[in-house]
Amino acid sequence: xxxxxxxxxxxxxxxxxxxxxxxxxxxxxxxxxxxxxxxxxxxxxxxxxxxxxxxxxxxxxxxxxxxxxxxxxxxxxxxxxxxxxxxxxxxxxxxxxxxxxxxxxxxxxxxxxxxxxxxxxxxxxxxxxxxxxxxxxxxxxxxxxxxxxxxxxxxxxxxxxxxxxxxxxxxxxxxxxxxxxxxxxxxxxxxxxxxxxxxxxxxxxxxxxxxxxxxxxxxxxxxxxxxxxxxxxxxxxxxxxxxxxxxxxxxxxxxxxxxxxxxxxxxxxx
DNA sequence: AGACGTACCTGACCGC
DNA sequence: TGCGGTCAGGTACGTC
Numbered sequence: 001x002x003x004x005x006x007x008x009x010x011x012x013x014x015x016x017x018x019x020x021x022x023x024x025x026x027x028x029x030x031x032x033x034x035x036x037x038x039x040x041x042x043x044x045x046x047x048x049x050x051x052x053x054x055x056x057x058x059x060x061x062x063x064x065x066x067x068x069x070x071x072x073x074x075x076x077x078x079x080x081x082x083x084x085x086x087x088x089x090x091x092x093x094x095x096x097x098x099x100x101x102x103x104x105x106x107x108x109x110x111x112x113x114x115x116x117x118x119x120x121x122x123x124x125x126x127x128x129x130x131x132x133x134x135x136x137x138x139x140x141x142x143x144x145x146x147x148x149x150x151x152x153x154x155x156x157x158x159x160x161x162x163x164x165x166x167x168x169x170x171x172x173x174x175x176x177x178x179x180x181x182x183x184x185x186x187x188x189x190x191x192x193x194x195x196x197x198x199x200x201x202x203x204x205x206x207x208x209x210x211x212x213x214x215x216x217x218x219x220x221x222x223x224x225x226x227x228x229x230x231x232x233x234x235x236x237x238x239x240x241x242x243x244x245x246x247x248x249x250x251x252x253x254x255x256x257x258x259x260x261x262x263x264x265x266x267x268x269x270x
Numbered sequence: 271a272g273a274c275g276t277a278c279c280t281g282a283c284c285g286c
Numbered sequence: 287t288g289c290g291g292t293c294a295g296g297t298a299c300g301t302c
Contacts, residue, residue, distance in 0.1 A: 031278095031279095033278075033279095073278095073279090074279090075279085075280075075281085089280085106279095106280095107279080107280050107281065108278085108279045108280050108281080109278080109279055109280080110278065110279070150271090150272085151272080151273095152272080152273080153272075153273060153274090157273090157274095258273085258274065258275085259274085259275075259276085
């Protein structure tokens with residue numbers, strides 16, 4: 001599921017757990033992308049002090065100087081349940097003092113759960129060397145121009161590089177490039193300042209819109225469903241290669257770039 | 271250093 | 287119905 005808007009939605013949906021104490025946990029024996037650095041036993045009795053997000057990682061700070069890091073990989077989902085019945089691919093479960101359960105389910109197992117000392121969080125293999133958050137002010141035209149100036153790789157792949165900017169995955173870069181009318185095939189260092197400014201603003205706009213829509217599904221969860229829902233995507237180019245451009249009615253295109261599918265309009269995006 | 275291919279996994283879907 | 291091929295929203299690593 002997850003790109004940045006989905007993780008942000010999950011974070012907002014589980015933030016109410018702050019202040020709860022972990023009563024018990026379960027970790028499946030299946031191997032995830034990385035194994036926890038520390039014994040998870042110290043989770044028991046720990047109180048959640050803060051839940052936040054960095055890039056596509058969920059960070060859960062505990063009152064025992066330790067922090068949980070959760071990553072959802074390609075297929076991971078987090079849900080909150082009022083009672084727990086095991087289903088296939090449940091890999092990590094926490095039971096809290098309010099009797100709710102947080103469940104991490106991930107069929108492809110590209111995600112992970114890790115426990116580290118909070119003072120070493122920034123040095124974690126996954127968190128060190130990350131670029132800026134796309135919605136923060138330090139992700140701007142001047143910064144991006146500098147980053148792209150020596151990159152000959154296509155702009156689409158460059159934008160999916162976590163060292164340049166985090167959390168922009170395949171869906172949202174396709175949508176952002178369409179929104180800014182820039183062809184995904186262009187070499188990154190070929191874009192001028194104006195185009196880079198447009199791209200920065202499109203990335204922020206598209207992500208904010210998706211987060212806003214994702215947030216609305218959380219209220220459904222609170223009222224009825226018992227699970228955190230995801231944004232019902234409304235894409236203009238992603239997965240629409242058999243359809244026509246909503247702007248110019250041209251047939252949309254699909255190509256492969258560095259192993260990933262790219263969708264775009266060859267007329268609108270130059 | 272940057273570009274690029276590949277590996278990690280399961281499941282869904284499509285054509286034969 | 288079953289089988290093989292291909293694809294999927296991410297990330298890390300090896301090689302040139």
